[in-house]
Amino acid sequence: MTANSNPSAELPIPEDLPPVKPPSVGFIVQLFVVPGLIVAAIVGIWLLFGRLATTEQDWRRQLxxxxxxxxHRRWRGAMGLSQMLKADQDLGAGSQHLAENPELVTAIADLLSAEIQRNGQREEDLQFQxxxxxxxxxxxxxxxMLPVLRQAMRPGxxxxxxxxxxxxxxxxxxxxSRRGESSTADLLxxxxIQTSADEDALIRQLSAYTLGLFDTASARNRLQVLLGDTNHDV
Known part of the structure; x- marks a missing residue:
């Protein structure tokens, strides 16, 4: 058999083959762009949930x-949590709203209440409170927050x-007050008003400043009385 005996070489080329056309834009979009968008969406969702999970792990670890x-570890957690709260607050609408997380808020409030009840008098204990x-x-x-804040501002x-x-x-x-929820604020x-009669001038001064934020007749009346305080800083 000679070199020219290859069967494929003897097949004639059909003359009625359709012309070769380049792929259309729609075909390329379907083949590459659409799958790419799907993959990007999946990756985006994965990153979002990964970020949420990481954030939750972070604040739980700080707690x-x-x-x-x-x-040393306690203060490291304190600083870490404080930085997380401030950073989350700065993000605005895109934040994780850690300040409104009931589990986080309750844990901090309970911890302060327990520390006050324990009544540790070391400088480190008081600084932590x-x-x-x-x-x-x-x-x-x-x-x-309100119950423990009431507890924390009492005499003693x-x-x-x-x-x-x-x-x-x-x-x-x-x-x-800025949110129009003054009725909740007025409960305090x-x-x-009671702390504004404290024997400590600094406590009276801070109480007077705080009373200026209330929109109640009782707060205004008390401020009128405080104008005559013997300490001019009040």
Whole structure:
């Protein structure tokens, strides 16, 4: 058999073959772009849920550290949680709304309440209580916050803790008033009026400032009385 005996070489080329056309834009879109968009959407959803899961793990881990008996780890958790709350707050509408997370808010409120009841008088204990009272000002779940803030500003509690509790109440009252929820804020007016008669001039001063945020007749009347306070800073 010679080289020319290849059967395929002897087949004639049909003359009626259709012309070769380049692929259309629609075909390319279906073949490459659409699958690419689907993959991108899947990756985006995966990243979103991954971010949510990571955020939840992070604040839970900080909470665990916050309750650690080791002071260094406890303060590391405190700083980490504070930074997370502030960063989340700065994100605005795109945030994870950690300040409104009931589990997180309740955990911090319960921890402060337990610390006050334990009544530790070491400087580190009092600083930690003051930090927790101040952190509550970054949170936004009034029903979980109000009981412990009332507890933290009462006479007998350390001055720095009371000061930070009053500061958090002022922030909360202002926030609620801006949202038109003054009725919730007004529930605190009577207790702030009571602290405005405290023997400590600083507590009276902070109470007077906070009373200025209430839109109630009782708060205004008390402010009129405080104008005659013997301490001019009040």
């Amino acid at each position: 665990v550290e916050l309750q650690n008996p080791n002071e 003051a930090f927790l009272a101040r952190t509550l000002g970054l949170l936004d779940t009034p029903e979980a 509690v350390d001055r720095e803790v009371r000061k930070n509790a009053l500061g958090s109440i002022a922030v909360l009252v202002d926030r609620l 007016a009577a207790e702030v």
